[in-house]
Every structure is written in C-alpha cells, then in structure tokens.
Amino acid sequence: LLAKRVVPERRAPAATIVWIMMIAGFAVTATVAGKLLDPFSLSRLLAVTCAVSIAAGLLALVAVAGVEGPAKAAPDAKASDLVPRVPFRDALQEVWRESAARRFTIFVFVSMLAYSAQDLILEPFAGTVFGYSPGESTQLSGLQHGGVLVGMIIVAVLGSGLLGRRMVALRTFAVGGCIASAVALAAIAAGGIVGPAWPLRLSVAALGVANGAFAVAAIGSMMMLAGQGRSAREGVRMGLWGAAQAIAFGLGGFAGTLASDAARWLVGSPGIAYAWVFAAEALLFVVAAVLAARAIAPPVASNRVAPKPATAGVVQLEGQR
Numbered sequence: 001l002l003a004k005r006v007v008p009e010r011r012a013p014a015a016t017i018v019w020i021m022m023i024a025g026f027a028v029t030a031t032v033a034g035k036l037l038d039p040f041s042l043s044r045l046l047a048v049t050c051a052v053s054i055a056a057g058l059l060a061l062v063a064v065a066g067v068e069g070p071a072k073a074a075p076d077a078k079a080s081d082l083v084p085r086v087p088f089r090d091a092l093q094e095v096w097r098e099s100a101a102r103r104f105t106i107f108v109f110v111s112m113l114a115y116s117a118q119d120l121i122l123e124p125f126a127g128t129v130f131g132y133s134p135g136e137s138t139q140l141s142g143l144q145h146g147g148v149l150v151g152m153i154i155v156a157v158l159g160s161g162l163l164g165r166r167m168v169a170l171r172t173f174a175v176g177g178c179i180a181s182a183v184a185l186a187a188i189a190a191g192g193i194v195g196p197a198w199p200l201r202l203s204v205a206a207l208g209v210a211n212g213a214f215a216v217a218a219i220g221s222m223m224m225l226a227g228q229g230r231s232a233r234e235g236v237r238m239g240l241w242g243a244a245q246a247i248a249f250g251l252g253g254f255a256g257t258l259a260s261d262a263a264r265w266l267v268g269s270p271g272i273a274y275a276w277v278f279a280a281e282a283l284l285f286v287v288a289a290v291l292a293a294r295a296i297a298p299p300v301a302s303n304r305v306a307p308k309p310a311t312a313g314v315v316q317l318e319g320q321r
Contacts, residue, residue: 035139155177192271
C-alpha cells in the first residue's frame with residue numbers, strides 16, 4: 001500500500017514512520033510488561049499476556065479500518081492506457097529476473113535472519129548467565145527496542161539533510177548499521193564467556209541502536225528501490241521483499257533457539273553455548289553488510305522498462321463496453 005499510494009519522494013519517510021511505530025510498540029510493551037511481571041507468577045504472566053494480546057488486537061482492528069479506501073478510476077483513463085493483467089507467477093518471475101530486485105531480496109533475507117536470531121534467546125541468556133528475573137529480562141528487551149528506536153531516529157534525522165544523495169546515504173547507514181550490529185553481538189558473545197561482570201545492558205543498548213540504524217536504512221532503500229525496473233510492479237517487489245523479511249524473521253527465531261539448544265548439548269556450558277550463537281549472528285551481519293554494499297545502489301535510468309501496451313483485443317472490448 002505504501003509503494004502504490006505514496007509518491008516516490010515520500011516513500012522512504014513514510015516507511016520510516018511505520019517502522020518507528022512498530023519498534024515503539026515493542027519498546028513500550030516490553031518495558032511495561034516487564035515491570036508488571038515482577039514478582040513473577042504463572043497467573044501474573046497469564047494476566048499480563050492476555051492484556052497485551054487484547055490491546056494489540058483492538059489496535060489492529062482500528063489500524064486496518066478503511067485503510068484501502070474506495071477504489072477510484074482515473075477520470076481521463078483511456079482503453080489504450082490499460083496494462084493487461086498477468087498471472088501473479090509471471091509477474092513474480094519478471095521481478096525476480098531483475099538483478100537489482102534479486103540482490104536486494106537476498107540482502108533482506110540474510111540481514112533479517114541475523115536481526116531476528118537473537119530475538120528469542122536474549123532473555124533466557126540474561127536469566128541463565130546473568131541471573132536476571134523474568135521481569136528484568138523482559139525489560140532488557142525493552143531496552144534493546146528502545147535503542148532500535150533511537151538508532152532509527154538518528155538515521156532519519158541525519159539522512160534528511162542528504163536529500164540529493166539519499167541512496168548513497170542509505171547504503172552507508174545500512175552497511176554501517178550491519179557492521180555495528182556485528183560488533184555489538186560480538187560484545188554480547190563475550191559476555192557469555194566473562195559472565196555477570198560484563199556490562200550486558202550497555203551491550204544490548206548498543207545492539208539496539210545499531211539494529212535501528214540498519215533497519216531504517218534498509219526499509220528506506222526498499223521503498224526507493226520499489227519503483228526501479230519494470231513499471232506497474234512496485235507492489236510485487238514490495239511483496240517479494242516483505243515475504244523475504246517475514247520468512248527470515250520467523251526462521252531466525254526458530255534457528256536461534258535451536259542453535260542455542262544444540263550448542264548447550266555439545267559444550268555443556270550455557271554461557272559458551274550462547275556465545276557461539278551470538279558470534280554466528282555477528283558473522284551473518286558481516287555477510288549482510290557486504291550484500292548491502294552491492295544491493296543498494298542509485299537508480300539507473302535505463303533500468304526502467306515501460307509496460308507493454310494493451311492488446312488490440314482488449315482495446316476493442318473496452319470500446320464495445
């Protein structure tokens with residue numbers, strides 16, 4: 001919807017606002033829920049979880065109410081201007097054959113895999129290695145998402161002054177955010193070896209800021225790259241990248257927990273096992289930085305392909321109507 005309904009020069013700021021609202025929801029929910037969970041009990045956990053779920057459901061209903069609006073046809077539209085419909089599979093294949101779209105899809109998948117792999121293991125890591133209570137570990141996630149929010153705002157403010165070189169700025173922030181995320185994850189991995197003496201909260205906050213810088217640059221690049229290539233395929237590109245992001249996000253959480261369990265079975269020590277997993281995520285972010293440098297590039301005028309005109313049969317049929 002953003003790619004279709006927002007003019008190209010406003011797509012990146014619009015997507016940034018949407019992403020910031022999502023991260024703000026994470027941060028507020030984790031912080032408030034963490035405070036309400038202590039002193040911990042299963043009944044308190046059930047009550048807090050139900051309250052959060054009901055609030056999220058109601059907000060979702062409000063958000064989607066009338067979001068698409070009534071369909072309106074352009075008053076000056078002509079039959080000769082119509083673009084013939086094609087099957088979704090064919091449209092997807094057309095987009096996948098575009099090298100820029102394909103490279104960016106791979107970057108999105110790898111980076112979001114690295115981004116989400118720590119999502120479900122950070123809290124048990126804090127509890128097992130650093131002795132955090134369930135409420136404290138939940139608040140730690142709130143600290144991380146708060147850092148993400150700060151990183152996103154910093155990049156949004158700095159990037160707004162580089163309008164003439166926006167794509168170059170987005171690539172710089174995406175690569176830098178991935179590298180900084182790798183460094184922060186390496187620091188958290190070191191915490192698994194050192195133990196409670198390590199400044200875990202500082203490392204997690206740094207990870208959040210780095211993740212925010214990378215995320216807002218990636219989503220901004222996504223919105224700007226959506227219009228490159230064959231015209232009338234913005235929605236397909238966004239769908240492809242959104243699917244890559246969603247699959248990687250779900251797979252990352254599963255892979256992170258599976259890897260941590262397997263590492264604990266292999267090495268026995270929980271701290272070292274978690275350190276291995278965080279170190280592997282850091283390497284993924286390094287790979288994502290290399291992919292970002294190749295995938296996010298300024299638009300090339302010759303890349304855009306005009307849509308095929310409607311066939312004579314379609315025009316004739318429209319004239320008969």
